[in-house]
Amino acid sequence: MASPRVFWPLVIGLLLSSITLAGAAVVTYDFNISWVTANPDGMADRPTIGINGQWPIPTIRADVGDELVVKVFNGLGNQSTSLHFHGLFMNGTTHMDGPSQTTQCPIPPGSSFIYRFKVQQPGTYWYHSHTHGQYPDGLRGPLIINDPETPFKDLYDEELVLTVSDWYHDEMPGLLSFFISKANPTGAEPVPKSALLNETQNLSVPLESGKTYLFRMANIGAFAGQYIWFEGHNMTIVEVDGVYTHPAEATMIYLAAAQRCSFLITARNETSNFPIVASMDTDLFDVLPEDLNYNVTGWLVYDLKEPLPDPAEIYEFDPFDDMTLVPWDNQTLLGEPDQTISLDVIMDNLGDGANYAFFNNITFVAPKVPTLYTALTSGETATNPTVYGEYTHPFVLDKGQIVEIIVNNIDPGKHPFHLHGHNFQAVWRSEDEAGTFQDSNVTADSFPAIPMRRDTIVLRPDGNIVLRFKADNPGIWLFHCHIEWHVQSGLMATFVEAPLALQAELEVPPDHYAACAAGGVPTEGNAAGATKDLLDLSGQNVPPNRLPEGFTARGIVALVFSCISGILGVAIVAWYGFADFGNEGKEPAAAQSEGVKGGDQRPASSGADSVAAAGGEGDVISTEGERRG
Template sequence: MYLLKSFGAASLLAATVANAAQVVLNWDITYTNANPDGLQERRVIGVNGQWPPPPVEATINDTLVINVHNSLDVPTAVHSHGMFQNNTAYMDGPSMVTQCPIPPGHDFTYEFNITQHGTYWIHSHYMGQYMDGFRTPLILHNTVETYQYDYDRTVTLVDWYHAESTEGLATFLNEYNPTGAEPIPDSGLIMDNANASLTFTPGKTYRLRLINMSGFVTYHYSIDNHTLDVIEVDGVEVQRQPMDMVSLTAAQRVSVLVTAKNDTSMNYYMHADMDTEMLDSLPDTLQYNISIPIFYDQTHTNFGAIQNIAFNNTSFDDTILQPVEVLAAVEPDVSINLEINFDVTTDGINRGMFNDLPYLPPKVPTLNTLFSEGQYPLSSEVYGPQTGVHILKHLDMVQLVLNNKDGNDHPFHLHGHVFQVVGRGDGYYDNNSSITLNTTNPMRRDTIRVPGEGYTIIRFRADNPGVWFFHCHIEWHLESGLAVTLVEAPDVAQQRMTLPSSMSEMCTAGGIPATGNAAGKKGLDLSGAPSGVTLIYDGFTARGKGAMAGCIIAALLGIATIVWFAHADPQKEARAIVESKHMQ
């Protein structure tokens, strides 16, 4: 939320609205080939036959229109990451959450008002497609920027796989992968190219918009002999904070101001170093500390001393950042404890889960259920047994306590909101924990790192009726089930919004029910809804108890036989046999 705080703001707003534009993009989603790391050409997903897809830019109060045609041989869906989508929840994009995926050969138009400014990105929200290259920056400008700078540059960070995401998912979600080892990327890239570079003009100030568009890897970013002044995280402007390095988990964005030196005698390197803690193996072929040159003068090859501050340095603490727009945290109306864990489930696959239950997509998109089932959407039951639905009351202050029982860090993204980060630490947090929460002006963002075997506490106001996904943004983990669904003020959503007919038509085109509960039926008849993938029962079932009882009886009979035989007189038994034969 951006508040107008100065006298005369009404006239400024009127002028801004008058200058608002409609930004129209025509995207044909296609396959093409690319070799960004120079090691292997592969099929990728691009736009209009080109890869990488073109960056998207707009200004606050514009209307963004993306006309999508799906020329792939599989469905797709498009998510504008970080957009609030106030009153347009059906434009959010996650497949089977707010929409049916777009079938091959079909069209769909995403249209929504730009009410925010800052650094965002657009990516596929169907299976693991964005790891196949379907991702691009979304840069939203303010009419008057809070910070002044001379140049605006976007620096993307990605992990890169030579195998397509379908192959990676087949390997990861497999009973022969009981430890849940994630596929290791083959490369890391800055600005989608192993040969990328930047040029600095002496004395000028650059806004570098860092976007981690990876499916897995966290990056630590730095520039040799330059200070990074952080001014924005995930679209939220913060008080200028100098740093030597910044860390970005998958899906996080950070804007930094960098003032170029007045000396052209040296060029320098920027570094993006992979956090290797989550990698189950460290291949010799993988370069972990990636760097590209920043040229002050391309006529020479003199480079300043390589500091590589980021390498093996994870000291960046984003919780110290303070938003420019001061907003104190208030006591929550409701607190939801979400335990993060991984374990082998009844289908033999190691899955991610909240509160011991992995997410399974329903047969009808959750938002469609909200709009088609009358009063039933006020109850979580109608949305299915494994969508992890939590019903939120309108305007409640909601607290999510994220207790990570896994040993690794995880990035979690909340659709439709930014949240306040009021606490983070080691160990397990509960009501008996004696820690001091940050409630004065805590950092706000939409994607947060939860430390391994630690906790993070976030709060947000339930002021955006609709259906919002909350999930790990490591794509392997999302597809394994590490997600829940927040159904926010369903009664208010029904009053404020109407599901466009194009949403239902797209479902029908794809052979997916457009109405009904999670099973595609009416009311609370949920027979056939996706379910049954749960933790393996830690105990004995009725059949198991019967089998155990049989084993015990058989064992007792065996022991009794052995005891009887041990106490028998072999000679007496032999004489009895001989006498019996003589009598015959």
């Protein structure tokens, strides 16, 4: 018989354990992913990827500590798929992270797959396909992890979820086929047709005077960053990307693709209604099509009987600077890095004439064997980055390392970079056109003592960023730009974190291997599928060849003909100008003034246009809590 000294601690431990287990739940969702028809901007019906015959797709909800089970059946018929739960660390379950050919095989049509993992982070997240640029076709939705112990629980009365997104009228396979082709040598990204709030337009959000609301907002779009503001109301930011922050006041925020922000808004003692405006960052677009609906307007509705006013026009954007946020836990700057990874963002053409995105000199190409399965089947060689293939751009991290990522933007565009499996300390971000970090005079002395922390950050045009995180989560984690066009054109790297620990701890479920078998994807060996000589990468998937140095014979011929054509063109214009066509005495037609492109040079409201385009009364957001499955 156990002594009282041993017995009572044992009993107390069992009781506490039972209390903990009683507080957790298994939250299950059954998803049949299939095609539906949608027309959220009122401009065109189009095939859209829905779940259980519905679009927009369901919001996933769970509490901290719950086990989340998502059972997926791929009913698309013509495409493989996968789900990534954006921002969740997947501690101990890297095989549930979702990127095809990285942590799993794509789920073929007609196949099933189960995602099962414990949620340990509170906050605002989202889930989306991570296969073949698929999620802009509709497979994207909010994921909310409720925290009964949130430090802000006494500051608000109700919670609302808002998404902002961009919308294309054409399906992604066709858009991608043109985007990465010699017909588009400059790499100009397809411009979306419309902006959406909660995957619709003319959204009404009912408020009650005197109440305070927690708004959870996520940009689930493919490309456009968005400026967001609520006329007549300030926002008090309390969370970004799942990280609680000390409250910070803002009148306007900027959410890049994949970023999230939670904020408090206190309703006024009013009967008037106020516009909500989301305006796409048109500086990202190479062209501004005439039919581009770059703004979307919704309304904070205090009284349904009152009119819904048009937004006021603004000509300059001044969003809150997220780098000034301070995490609620006051985590101090991580120490000197054990490993520094320096990445230069470059856009360039390859031998097929198409434009690609590169980190340094490498454009990402998926391996034949998913990287996780290579790590699990390579024995001691798993610590050698060579086995993962040159074009997955792999970096092997030791467990517990402090890792520093320096990203230099050798490109005039903005890039929102996302890290899987971790959030990071954003210890430095330069202004536009600052050049490389290495060429700057910035030292670690300039880094903040308590850096802002999140999982997605915007790199400015021709600027640089410095990020730090601790490698405390063994797994296979991507680091990539979250503009979906740049993901598909190769702007990704792979972090292989503590692969030997993965071999000792991880067990992949049979249904994951079954999806591989159904799709004919190998699950052993290096990136090329070799199982004997793991350092032999013969036959690995590769990008198109590099362009030759200098001019080729074909290039010289093309240049000569281009010059001749140019000279002939100038001659024809000159002849036309001096020719007499019998128009003496007639006045020339008045020239039309050109519109000015740029976020600070055009009105940022088009409420009336949005109403006309939608052709309906819009949707009403519910303030009632949803029941978990």
